Every structure is written in C-alpha cells, then in structure tokens.
Amino acid sequence: MDREFSLRLYRQMVLIRAFEDQAAEQYGRGRIGGFLHLYIGEEACAVGAINTLRKEDYVVAHYRDHGHALVKGCSTRAVMAELFGKATGVSRGMGGSMHLFCANNRMMGGYAIVGGGIPIGVGLALGIQHQGLDQVAMTFFGDGAVNEGEFHESLNLAALWKLPVVFVCENNLYAMGTPLARSSAVPEIYKRAEAYAMPSQQVDGMDVEAMYRACSEAVERARRGDGPTLVEALTYRYKGHSMADAVSYRTREEERAWHPRDPIARYAQILRERGVAEEELHRIDQGVAAEVEDAVRFAEDSPDPTFEDMVRLTYAA
Numbered sequence: 001m002d003r004e005f006s007l008r009l010y011r012q013m014v015l016i017r018a019f020e021d022q023a024a025e026q027y028g029r030g031r032i033g034g035f036l037h038l039y040i041g042e043e044a045c046a047v048g049a050i051n052t053l054r055k056e057d058y059v060v061a062h063y064r065d066h067g068h069a070l071v072k073g074c075s076t077r078a079v080m081a082e083l084f085g086k087a088t089g090v091s092r093g094m095g096g097s098m099h100l101f102c103a104n105n106r107m108m109g110g111y112a113i114v115g116g117g118i119p120i121g122v123g124l125a126l127g128i129q130h131q132g133l134d135q136v137a138m139t140f141f142g143d144g145a146v147n148e149g150e151f152h153e154s155l156n157l158a159a160l161w162k163l164p165v166v167f168v169c170e171n172n173l174y175a176m177g178t179p180l181a182r183s184s185a186v187p188e189i190y191k192r193a194e195a196y197a198m199p200s201q202q203v204d205g206m207d208v209e210a211m212y213r214a215c216s217e218a219v220e221r222a223r224r225g226d227g228p229t230l231v232e233a234l235t236y237r238y239k240g241h242s243m244a245d246a247v248s249y250r251t252r253e254e255e256r257a258w259h260p261r262d263p264i265a266r267y268a269q270i271l272r273e274r275g276v277a278e279e280e281l282h283r284i285d286q287g288v289a290a291e292v293e294d295a296v297r298f299a300e301d302s303p304d305p306t307f308e309d310m311v312r313l314t315y316a317a
C-alpha cells in the first residue's frame with residue numbers, strides 16, 4: 001500500500017476518534033440534543049471500507065454514522081454543526097447525529113431504524129442497474145440488524161438480481177445490551193450469505209488494511225456486474241451503546257482485552273515499522289485536533305434553523 005494512501009487511512013481514523021471525543025465533550029455541555037452514539041473503536045471499518053469507493057458511489061449508514069459521513073467526504077464542520085442542530089449542518093440541522101445526509105457526497109443517510117438502511121442500499125443498487133451505470137452502493141449495519149426481515153429480504157433480492165451492492169455488517173458483539181450469542185442461532189454472520197448463494201467474508205474490523213482488501217474485492221465484484229457480497233467486520237465499540245448507557249452488561253476484563261487490538265495504535269505501529277517518522281504521525285494528530293476544534297467553533301457560531309425552514313424542510317405540501 002503506498003505511503004501517501006496509508007497516511008490518509010491513518011489520518012481519517014484519527015479524525016474520527018478526535019471528532020467523537022469532542023462530540024462526547026460537547027454533549028456533556030448540553031450543546032448536542034437527542035441521542036449520541038459514538039464510533040470509537042470501530043474506526044477501521046468505515047475507513048477501510050469507504051476508501052474502496054469512488055466519489056460517485058453511494059454509502060448508507062446506521063445511526064452510528066459520524067465516521068461514515070466524514071470518510072465519504074462530508075466536511076468536519078458540517079457534520080459537527082449537524083450534531084449541534086445548526087442550519088449549516090449536513091442535513092441543515094433537521095437530522096442530528098443519527099441522520100447525516102449529503103447527496104453531493106452520496107452519503108445517503110444515517111438511519112435510526114435498525115436495519116432500515118439495508119433495503120435503501122439495495123434500492124440504490126437497483127437504480128444503478130436500471131440506468132446501466134457502473135456505480136456501487138455500500139450499506140452498513142450492526143449485528144443487531146441480522147435477525148430482522150429486512151436483512152434477509154434485501155440479501156435475497158440483491159443476490160437474485162445481481163445488484164451492485166456491498167453489505168457491511170459491523171459486528172461489535174452487542175445490540176444495545178444484548179450479546180450476539182444470546183440473540184442469534186448462527187452467530188457467524190458471514191455464513192448467512194450462503195442461504196442466498198452470495199459470497200461473503202469475515203474480516204478483522206480492527207485492521208484497516210484488511211477491511212480495505214476485503215471491501216476492494218467486494219466493490220470490484222459489484223462493479224463488474226457479478227453481484228453483491230456480505231462482509232462481516234469483527235469489531236468492538238469501546239464506549240456504551242449511546243451516551244446514556246452505563247455498560248453494565250459486559251465485563252471490564254473483556255473491554256481491556258480489546259485494547260491491544262486498537263485500530264489506530266496498531267496502525268501507527270505498522271507505519272513506524274514501514275519507516276514513517278514519529279514526528280509525521282504527531283503532525284497528523286495535531287492537524288486533526290485543530291480541524292476538530294475549528295469544527296466546534298464553526299458549529300457554535302452557526303445560526304439555528306429558522307422556523308420557516310423547519311416547516312419547509314419537514315413537510316411536503
């Protein structure tokens with residue numbers, strides 16, 4: 001992997017983490033309303049996967065969607081402003097943390113309905129196929145979505161019609177407080193693709209290059225007309241389900257056991273071994289910190305949506 005590209009992957013992971021740390025801080029200060037679901041620990045999934053896409057390809061995410069929007073090209077300022085509910089946010093302050101949307105960047109939304117984004121990804125892929133285009137749709141969801149009808153209906157039709165869609169399941173082992181093994185007869189999620197004669201792969205979701213390789217293969221398959229793939233990323237969210245979660249359903253030992261696999265620390269080490277200087281990594285970290293601070297200032301200084309805008313953007317006549 002070339003050096004410039006590796007540093008880009010590193011920077012994006014660091015950006016997501018710094019963004020999430022700031023979001024938690026601002027939430028604590030009461031500047032962000034509603035729920036807030038952090039992506040800390042899972043950064044390699046979105047970064048590895050979305051970097052395989054072109055600008056004109058589509059991403060659909062779930063409600064833990066800040067990282068996906070940032071990697072798909074939404075500005076740090078506009079994502080932070082959306083969390084603050086400001087008119088300058090990606091969804092003009094109408095969506096908040098869970099509903100980041102930016103058609104220009106083909107970021108087709110975060111969705112609060114578990115599994116709700118999966119058929120939307122399939123619909124986008126159907127549209128691409130009907131128009132004879134060579135784009136790809138990539139749709140992200142959690143392990144909590146795979147026992148829902150929408151998951152199975154979507155995989156079935158995507159496989160039957162050979163649609164250009166990549167299904168990325170971020171398996172962080174929990175759906176709110178429910179461990180996967182307590183809710184799933186077959187906890188190896190990638191195996192479910194067999195029922196639809198669909199290729200699938202289980203990947204270390206804490207390894208950004210492994211994610212990149214697996215998703216590159218899936219995206220190429222989709223683009224050449226050979227249909228969908230299910231990628232299961234094994235990952236872990238370091239924080240609670242949302243800011244309101246005391247995380248009483250798992251042990252501190254389990255949490256500690258995941259830390260040596262941290263996607264950012266591990267990748268920094270790999271980059272050092274490949275000859276990247278410590279100062280260069282430090283410069284990236286500092287640049288990211290400044291970018292996130294700037295985004296917070298921008299969000300603070302931005303106007304609220306007007307009442308007229310709220311009505312106009314919420315209701316169709």
Ligand SMILES: Cc1ncc(C[n+]2csc(CCOP(=O)(O)OP(=O)(O)O)c2C)c(N)n1
Binds near residue numbers: 144172174
């Ligand atoms: C259809 C539906 N059912 C239930 C909920 C409530 N709910 C919100 S998040 C969540 C857990 C989802 O877990 P997972 O898909 O593993 O995603 P993660 O939070 O781990 O990223 C549930 C059950 C919902 N939002 N939508």
Ligand SMILES: [Mg+2]
Binds near residue numbers: 144170172174175176
């Ligand atoms: Mg989960």
